[in-house]
Amino acid sequence: MRRLLGPHFTMKLCVSLIVLGILLHDVSSMIHSMKYFYTGSSNVPNFPEFVAVGLVDDVQMFYYDSNTKKAEPKQDWMNKVTEDDPQYWEKQRRGLLGTQLIFKGNIDILKQRMNQTGGAHIYQEMYGCEWDSDTNRLTGYRQYGYDGEDFIAFDLETKTWIAPRQEAFISKLKLDQDEAERAYIKNYHTRICPEWLQKYVSYGKDTLMRTELPTISLLQKSSSSPVTCHASGFYPNRAMLFWTKDGHELYEGVDPGEILPNHDGTFQKSVELDVSSIPSGDWGRYHCVFQLSGVKEDVLTKLDKAMIRTNEKSNTPLIIIAAVVGLCVAVVAVLGFVLYRRRAAKRPPSPVSDPEVEEELNPKS
Numbered sequence: 001m002r003r004l005l006g007p008h009f010t011m012k013l014c015v016s017l018i019v020l021g022i023l024l025h026d027v028s029s030m031i032h033s034m035k036y037f038y039t040g041s042s043n044v045p046n047f048p049e050f051v052a053v054g055l056v057d058d059v060q061m062f063y064y065d066s067n068t069k070k071a072e073p074k075q076d077w078m079n080k081v082t083e084d085d086p087q088y089w090e091k092q093r094r095g096l097l098g099t100q101l102i103f104k105g106n107i108d109i110l111k112q113r114m115n116q117t118g119g120a121h122i123y124q125e126m127y128g129c130e131w132d133s134d135t136n137r138l139t140g141y142r143q144y145g146y147d148g149e150d151f152i153a154f155d156l157e158t159k160t161w162i163a164p165r166q167e168a169f170i171s172k173l174k175l176d177q178d179e180a181e182r183a184y185i186k187n188y189h190t191r192i193c194p195e196w197l198q199k200y201v202s203y204g205k206d207t208l209m210r211t212e213l214p215t216i217s218l219l220q221k222s223s224s225s226p227v228t229c230h231a232s233g234f235y236p237n238r239a240m241l242f243w244t245k246d247g248h249e250l251y252e253g254v255d256p257g258e259i260l261p262n263h264d265g266t267f268q269k270s271v272e273l274d275v276s277s278i279p280s281g282d283w284g285r286y287h288c289v290f291q292l293s294g295v296k297e298d299v300l301t302k303l304d305k306a307m308i309r310t311n312e313k314s315n316t317p318l319i320i321i322a323a324v325v326g327l328c329v330a331v332v333a334v335l336g337f338v339l340y341r342r343r344a345a346k347r348p349p350s351p352v353s354d355p356e357v358e359e360e361l362n363p364k365s
Contacts, residue, residue, distance in 0.1 A: 031132050032057055032133060032208075033055075033056070033057055033129070033130045033131075033197070034054070034056050034130075034193060034197040034200065035126065035128035036054050036055075036125075036127055037053045037054075037055075037124070037125070038050070038051070038099065038103065038125040039103075039122060039123070039124050040122070040124075041107075041122050042107045042111070042121045043118070043120045044120045044122065045120075048065040048066045049100070049103075050064075050065065050066040050099070050104070051063075052065070052096055052099070056197065056204065057208045057236060058236075059075065059207070059265060060074045061073060061074050061075045061077075061200065062078065069097065071089050071092035071093040071096055072089065073089075077206070077207060078203065080203045081199075081200075081203065107123045110146050110167075113167050113170075122145075122148070123144070124144065124145040124146070125142070125143070125145075127140075127142040127143070128193065129141075129193035129197060131197055131198065140189030140190065141153075142154040142185060142189070150164045151168050152164075152175075159185075160176055209294075210235060211235065212234055212235040212266060213290075213292060214231040214234035214290065214299075215231070215232055216229065216231050217229075217230045217232075218301065218304070218307050218308045219308065219309050219310070220309070220310045221310065221311065222310065226255070226272040227273050227303065227308060228272045228273075229241060229272075229288035229301060230268065230269075231268060231269050231270070231299075232262065232266070233262065233266045234268075234290070235265070235267065236292075236294075237259050237261075238293035239269060239293065240291040241256070241288065242271055242289055243271060243286060243287070243289070244286065244287050244289055245285050246285050247287075253274035254271060255271065255272040256269075257269060257271060257272075273286065275303070283304065284303070284304070287302055288301040288303070289301075
């Protein structure tokens with residue numbers, strides 16, 4: 001059972017939010033994605049009771065929370081949506097107010113079902129779709145979680161609900177009986193979601209379809225430590241970074257890192273190479289290779305001792321410092337970036353307020 005968010009928050013919460021939203025795709029194809037993360041919380045200090053975040057190609061473009069009760073764009077290009085529908089943001093606000101109440105009610109129901117009387121609790125929904133512009137292939141997903149564990153998910157192939165834990169089985173039985181709702185969800189993920197995704201991509205194409213090459217640095221804690229190749233400032237996040245020897249990719253003695261966001265909307269990634277057994281005369285045979293979707297030529301950086309930045313006195317590798325700083329700034333800027341899993345409304349006109357599944361977690365007697 002996949003962990004999404006534990007009951008203890010602070011830094012674990014921030015890291016989960018960031019890592020969950022960062023997806024690495026094949027650099028040979030252009031894959032666009034739209035994701036929505038909804039979170040309802042109970043007794044979580046300094047955190048709104050409800051938060052909704054929307055992303056296109058892992059760029060936050062929409063935000064709402066229960067404190068402000070406002071749905072607002074997070075990218076300038078999202079203002080174009082009102083050219084077709086001047087009431088777009090007001091519709092989203094009204095729809096999300098309803099969703100906020102549903103989330104609050106569902107947390108109360110789940111607390112009863114789990115025999116919980118107090119403490120901090122989080123109820124999440126994540127849904128969205130991906131579209132491969134080269135192959136026109138579409139994929140979609142809709143999942144719910146409670147207190148850091150998967151609760152229930154919709155299977156688009158079978159149009160049925162999957163309950164990975166016993167407490168969700170009541171919900172599965174009720175939701176599987178609603179044929180009209182299941183048909184709507186299938187239609188949303190295969191038709192409505194891709195249509196909105198393509199519309200948003202067209203609005204933000206100058207930003208979303210740009211390419212930016214990174215700055216490449218070679219870092220080493222000490223002369224006996226692995227050499228880290230660190231690429232920072234690239235866009236999009238569909239990128240690969242690896243070491244080669246004589247032009248052939250290395251798999252042994254290599255430790256690749258995750259793609260992480262920078263505060264300015266670009267990304268960073270690192271990959272370590274164990275150089276302890278490499279003769280100094282052979283270092284020139286090794287290269288760090290960076291590949292970016294949409295860019296034909298690779299960026300090669302030779303393993304050269306003269307190019308390595310090191311900090312012999314520090315006990316913290318430079319790459320860890322860079323990653324932590326970039327991570328924390330991104331968390332503050334985006335706030336609930338990517339953990340949220342959203343719950344149920346009824347037939348709104350856009351993806352942000354699309355019909356939530358009226359799960360009615362407690363069956364009526």
